[in-house]
Amino acid sequence: MDWMDWQISEDTVPSAPVTEADARSMAGRPPASGAWQDGDPSGHRQFAWLGAFTTERGDTLPHMRLAYETWGELNADASNAVLVLHAFTGDSHVRGSAGPGHPTAGWWEDIVGPGCPVDTDELFVIAPNMLGGCQGSTGPASIHPDGDHWASRFPYVSVRDQVDAQRLLADHLGVERWYAVIGGSMGGMHALEWAITHPDRVARLGVIAAPPANSADQIAQNATQLEAISIDPRFAGGDYYEAGSGDGPHRGLALARRMAMLNYRGIVELNKRFQRSWQSDVSPLGHGGRFAVESYLDFHGNKFTRRFDANSYIRLVEAMDSHDVGRGRGGIEDALLGVSARTLVVGIDTDRLFPLEGQRRIARGIPTTIHGDEPVIITSDFGHDGFLIETDVLGHHLRALLAE
Numbered sequence: 001m002d003w004m005d006w007q008i009s010e011d012t013v014p015s016a017p018v019t020e021a022d023a024r025s026m027a028g029r030p031p032a033s034g035a036w037q038d039g040d041p042s043g044h045r046q047f048a049w050l051g052a053f054t055t056e057r058g059d060t061l062p063h064m065r066l067a068y069e070t071w072g073e074l075n076a077d078a079s080n081a082v083l084v085l086h087a088f089t090g091d092s093h094v095r096g097s098a099g100p101g102h103p104t105a106g107w108w109e110d111i112v113g114p115g116c117p118v119d120t121d122e123l124f125v126i127a128p129n130m131l132g133g134c135q136g137s138t139g140p141a142s143i144h145p146d147g148d149h150w151a152s153r154f155p156y157v158s159v160r161d162q163v164d165a166q167r168l169l170a171d172h173l174g175v176e177r178w179y180a181v182i183g184g185s186m187g188g189m190h191a192l193e194w195a196i197t198h199p200d201r202v203a204r205l206g207v208i209a210a211p212p213a214n215s216a217d218q219i220a221q222n223a224t225q226l227e228a229i230s231i232d233p234r235f236a237g238g239d240y241y242e243a244g245s246g247d248g249p250h251r252g253l254a255l256a257r258r259m260a261m262l263n264y265r266g267i268v269e270l271n272k273r274f275q276r277s278w279q280s281d282v283s284p285l286g287h288g289g290r291f292a293v294e295s296y297l298d299f300h301g302n303k304f305t306r307r308f309d310a311n312s313y314i315r316l317v318e319a320m321d322s323h324d325v326g327r328g329r330g331g332i333e334d335a336l337l338g339v340s341a342r343t344l345v346v347g348i349d350t351d352r353l354f355p356l357e358g359q360r361r362i363a364r365g366i367p368t369t370i371h372g373d374e375p376v377i378i379t380s381d382f383g384h385d386g387f388l389i390e391t392d393v394l395g396h397h398l399r400a401l402l403a404e
Contacts, residue, residue: 222320
């Protein structure tokens with residue numbers, strides 16, 4: 001494919017300098033929060049109210065809801081259900097057209113659907129928005145029982161908490177054992193945690209571009225993004241939901257997004273696409289102009305603020321930093337030995353966010369991988385986001401995983 005994808009389909013635009021039309025599309029002041037809110041068009045979302053939920057830390061959400069979407073039909077014994085788990089800033093709209101509630105088409109159209117590698121003519125696919133997110137599941141932008149937003153009061157949640165919420169959704173839907181659990185990036189963290197925590201409930205496992213634990217390097221990069229949000233004066237300690245358009249923490253959130261994007265892309269891809277080109281005829285060499293790649297990062301950072309929430313960004317980054325499958329289990333290798341699912345592990349050779357070392361460790365540690373001690377390595381100029389873009393080669397391996 002010859003385009004860039006920043007973890008969700010609305011950001012899939014030609015990797016070229018920002019045009020005047022692009023700039024016009026960002027006209028107007030961004031909302032205080034880009035979260036989906038009750039009263040907005042639900043689109044294809046469905047909602048499961050799952051009762052009170054208590055986190056690992058002991059905090060309680062009196063009423064927890066997960067938003068999700070489905071494709072295909074669940075068979076009589078619920079044995080054909082596949083759980084697809086989205087990346088950090090993704091959502092439940094894996095597949096489907098744009099429309100009310102979904103401004104763009106699904107983010108994995110070539111992977112999930114009729115005749116696709118995850119074939120919805122045969123399989124029933126469920127994709128939830130993760131707990132703490134901002135696209136319909138309970139999160140900081142949700143309404144607290146006192147009638148105000150949860151905002152800064154929303155509790156810390158871990159990857160294990162998010163998987164526990166997904167377990168409750170599976171129970172709600174009557175799925176005792178998943179035909180497969182598949183996730184990329186942060187979704188791969190969830191998928192791996194599923195197979196370790198609930199080995200009897202996962203028949204097949206797809207871990208794509210995800211590590212066994214967030215490293216110090218990854219935590220450090222995340223810390224700078226969180227600081228970018230928190231030092232925005234309009235963040236107001238997380239209590240900004242009543243602010244008018246343009247008066248929310250959009251500058252801090254956009255800056256955090258720009259920082260993150262540099263880890264989603266490969267060095268080769270960015271250098272090849274942009275080189276040292278200028279955004280306009282005005283020189284960036286001391287004359288007030290800008291390099292094209294600067295404008296590109298700004299455009300996508302600003303666009304992001306129109307669909308995401310700053311508090312959710314913080315809570316989900318904290319959840320990523322919690323990820324360590326070995327915590328309390330005797331270490332990573334001991335935890336991986338507990339996986340019994342038929343497993344596919346995939347890494348991207350240019351991934352700067354979650355380098356191949358992590359996928360190699362997962363593949364060596366799980367005794368039931370379909371490719372032995374080495375992960376499948378996808379060669380791509382696109383870096384971490386190769387799992388969203390290199391769908392032909394990824395689809396080939398997913399077909400092998402899902403084969404009877």
